[in-house]
Amino acid sequence: MSTVTVAKKDFKAARRSKLLWAAAVVLGLIAAFVGYVSGGAPGPDAEQVRALFRVLTMLLAVLLPIVALVASYLAIAGEREGGGIKFLLSLPNTRRSVFVGKLLSRNGIVAGGVAFMYVAAVSTALARHGAFPAAVIFGTLLVTLVYGSTFVSIALAMSSAAASRSRAIAGAFGTYFVLVILYVFPVASVGDIARWLHTTLLGADANPDLYNAVQYTSPYLAYRKAVNLVMPTEMRQNVFRSSLPEDLRFEPAGANDALPVYLQDQFSLVVLAFWLVVPLLVGYLLFERADLE
Known part of the structure; x- marks a missing residue:
């Protein structure tokens, strides 16, 4: 078979x-x-x-x-x-x-x-x-x-x-x-947790780019950003507004280029590729080594 x-x-x-x-x-x-x-x-x-x-x-x-x-x-x-x-x-x-x-x-x-x-x-x-x-x-x-x-x-x-x-x-x-x-849901979100650990526990200055980068590890947000790649400019979502200058936070046109490279829409392809490949490799290795008796 x-x-x-x-x-x-x-x-x-x-x-x-x-x-x-x-x-x-x-x-x-x-x-x-x-x-x-x-x-x-x-x-x-x-x-x-x-x-x-x-x-x-x-x-x-x-x-x-x-x-x-x-x-x-x-x-x-x-x-x-x-x-x-x-x-x-x-x-x-x-x-x-x-x-x-x-x-x-x-x-x-x-x-x-x-x-x-x-x-x-x-x-x-x-x-x-x-x-x-x-x-x-x-x-x-x-x-x-x-x-x-x-x-x-x-x-x-x-x-x-x-x-x-x-x-x-x-x-x-x-x-x-x-x-x-x-x-x-905004209550106790990943970004809020990262902010609390960074500013309260470690006592560092607030860094919105860092918190957004932590959130960008999710395929959920990567998908929303990837959709921007196939949408007209006026319909794109500003997912990481806190990392944008105030005058661009509600302006889809050109907002993506104002973000760091690792927060831009194109980086969503890297995140999705990671979730496509890495779990499969880990899962296959675990299956190969599993005791099926």
Whole structure:
């Protein structure tokens, strides 16, 4: 059984999950609803569609990690606890083929959910506005697929290290809390914690660039910054306003160039690449060394 065969078998098994189907339907309904309510906004049709996909990316920044984690956290841990991993490895498979096959199938499931949402959004946008700004639609789609893949990589790495479902579930919840929730809600955020440690505990002068750099380690913020790369200048988000001069904090045009290199939009590609590659390497090494008896 080759890597492709493992991926096909796993994809067929995972797509029977009612929870994943429910998540895909919910994402599609959200996209259709946002597209519908955007019909009353002022401005040219193409601009309204671009604004629609900007809103969708803001929603996906919070919702897509949940879908990716739910789709992937039991990919290997579930097989280990249920004994299926012994069957997979009793055939002419290596641990690498199983690991890569699981990665391909889970990425395919998440990509299918994102595609379903985009089809719903595009269909509604065409019906309401008759506009199709291809650069923004395909650009945000590509960035979103990469973002989803980062959480698939993280979940698969945790699944490789977990010997039971309970540990895999705890890892998934913990990951979402640490990498998303702490960046969505301002109370006790990562930036605030970094500021407190730096100014109160160490007694140093405030350094907004340092606190923002600490926050930029999250794929959540990296995704929001990466979306700026495919959006028109006037629709870009100033994520790290505290690092900007006061006269540029609410001006998207040119604001990115005023930031340090490690806080600019382009650096988001480095952050996303890190979360794509490093968890996979760690997860694969843990899986290779794991005692599956």
